[in-house]
Amino acid sequence: xxxxxxxxxxxxxxxxxxxxxxxxxxxxxxxxxxxxxxxxxxxxxxxxxxxxxxxxxxxxxxxxxxxxxxxxxxxxxxxxxxxxxxxxxxxxxxxxxxxxxxxxxxxxxxxxxxxxxxxxxxxxxxxxxxxxxxxxxxxxxxxxxxxxxxxxxxxxxxxxxxxxxxxxxxxxxxxxxxxxxxxxxxxxxxxxxxxxxxxxxxxxxxxxxxxxxxxxxxxxxxxxxxxxxxxxxxxxxxxxxxxxxxxxxxxxxxxxxxxxxxxxxxxxxxxxxxxxxxxxxxxxxxxxxxxxxxxxxxxxxxxxxxxxxxxxxxxxxxxxxxxxxxxxxxxxxxxxxxxxxxxxxxxxxxxxxxxxxxxxxxxxxxxxxxxxxxxxxxxxxxxxxxxxxxxxxxxxxxxxxxxxxxxxxxxxxxxxxxxxxxxxxxxxxxxxxxxxxxxxxxxxxxxxxxxxxxxxxxxxxxxxxxxx
Numbered sequence: 001x002x003x004x005x006x007x008x009x010x011x012x013x014x015x016x017x018x019x020x021x022x023x024x025x026x027x028x029x030x031x032x033x034x035x036x037x038x039x040x041x042x043x044x045x046x047x048x049x050x051x052x053x054x055x056x057x058x059x060x061x062x063x064x065x066x067x068x069x070x071x072x073x074x075x076x077x078x079x080x081x082x083x084x085x086x087x088x089x090x091x092x093x094x095x096x097x098x099x100x101x102x103x104x105x106x107x108x109x110x111x112x113x114x115x116x117x118x119x120x121x122x123x124x125x126x127x128x129x130x131x132x133x134x135x136x137x138x139x140x141x142x143x144x145x146x147x148x149x150x151x152x153x154x155x156x157x158x159x160x161x162x163x164x165x166x167x168x169x170x171x172x173x174x175x176x177x178x179x180x181x182x183x184x185x186x187x188x189x190x191x192x193x194x195x196x197x198x199x200x201x202x203x204x205x206x207x208x209x210x211x212x213x214x215x216x217x218x219x220x221x222x223x224x225x226x227x228x229x230x231x232x233x234x235x236x237x238x239x240x241x242x243x244x245x246x247x248x249x250x251x252x253x254x255x256x257x258x259x260x261x262x263x264x265x266x267x268x269x270x271x272x273x274x275x276x277x278x279x280x281x282x283x284x285x286x287x288x289x290x291x292x293x294x295x296x297x298x299x300x301x302x303x304x305x306x307x308x309x310x311x312x313x314x315x316x317x318x319x320x321x322x323x324x325x326x327x328x329x330x331x332x333x334x335x336x337x338x339x340x341x342x343x344x345x346x347x348x349x350x351x352x353x354x355x356x357x358x359x360x361x362x363x364x365x366x367x368x369x370x371x372x373x374x375x376x377x378x379x380x381x382x383x384x385x386x387x388x389x390x391x392x393x394x395x396x397x398x399x400x401x402x403x404x405x406x407x408x409x410x411x412x413x414x415x416x417x418x419x420x421x422x423x424x425x426x427x428x429x430x431x432x433x434x435x436x437x438x439x440x441x442x443x444x445x446x447x448x449x450x451x452x453x454x455x456x457x458x459x460x461x462x463x464x465x466x467x468x
Contacts (some may be wrong), residue, residue, distance in 0.1 A: 115345070115352045116282075116291040166377045167199035167251050174228075174249050196228065196247035199377050201275035202257050203233075204244040206397075208404055219265050220246065226253035242397060245275060279350050281342055288326050288334035290345050305334045 164170045172178060182188070207216070217230040226248045233243040248254045257263065263270045284292055287299040288308070301310040306319045308326040326334040327341035336342070 115349050167197065170194075170197060171200060171249050171251055198275045198277045200248050200251065200254055202246050202248070202254055203273050203275050204246060204263060205271040205273060206242050206400060207244045207270060208400070209240050209242060210404060216244075216265065220263075223263075223265070224248070224253060224257075226250040242400075279346055279353060281337070281346050281349065283335045283342075290327070290342065303334070308334055 229247040231245040286297045302314040307321040
């Protein structure tokens, strides 16, 4: 979120109900608004620096898929920071409390990262829908129709990410014809379109990799008009696999596909299942540690994400060194998703989420009247992933490939058979024509023989006459 150093203005939910909110202070820091960040759905981003300072999506606190005792235990730990380390359990990794000298000297294998309750809640409760970004040519725009937190920007364009609560709202806003021509009397534009969330996507299984994908896409869109994109899935090596992702613009159309569990395309029945997005990894923005938030960090200095060095004032640090990961000492940033430590942490986090999903309906009662929880917007993760690595599935895939090869071979044999049939018909016609010509020649030969016989008889008569 971008703030003007000279002038600052903040809005809270209290403005919408005619109640006064606490004023902002300290222009050089983020606006200390007292309301919950999870209820703010509008943020202001400076167009010149929106990549580095994009606000994170808000949390949804109405859902709790984990043990409330663990949450209570964590809250008790967070309010007792003066206790000794021996009596207090910190939900941080050993990498978090490592100083800069140890970072440069350690070259051993990466430490094992434990999955904390905070990281699990971050992966499951983080807002699942990407924002709609609306760009105005003026910075004098306030959206009183929504719960807002708009901050004055510099004299430039202003981007406002608009977060939605459910898939129905996301699908409705995806249609540009439903947007007004002007908002707050100002013209606006969409610099980019958000990607479809998992709540509006499904997966088609066992799609042959050798089919005409363009023809397949046209057939799917003709059968289901709500389909926006048809995407061929790939593995980590960049090879296409037997799965196709459908992005839809209607919640009801997606639910109909999931209820039917099948989709018939070109007389072939395909299995339909829901699309599950990868788990998000919680990385501290202060020390680049894994599994805790910035407010829970015990480090005094901030760590540079590029060189992994700790500094009291990171703003005065001008880093020009080569990237060094804090976790594995690799040549990438400390918060990069390609880090092997982060990859292993994500795998362990996914296993924990899958194991804790045995009872997905046991959630915390909703006490917020402004929010209506719909379980369809948050599809549960599958109970196991054994079928992904099941050898039987691999054998079935090989069998499908071989059947398709046999089908192609039979098709080529059919073409050859048709050509042979055509050749036989033409040959029969030629044989008939040749037989007719032979019959004509035979008749001519018989006529010639008769003429020769008559000629011989005449010659014999003439000879007899001369002899007499």
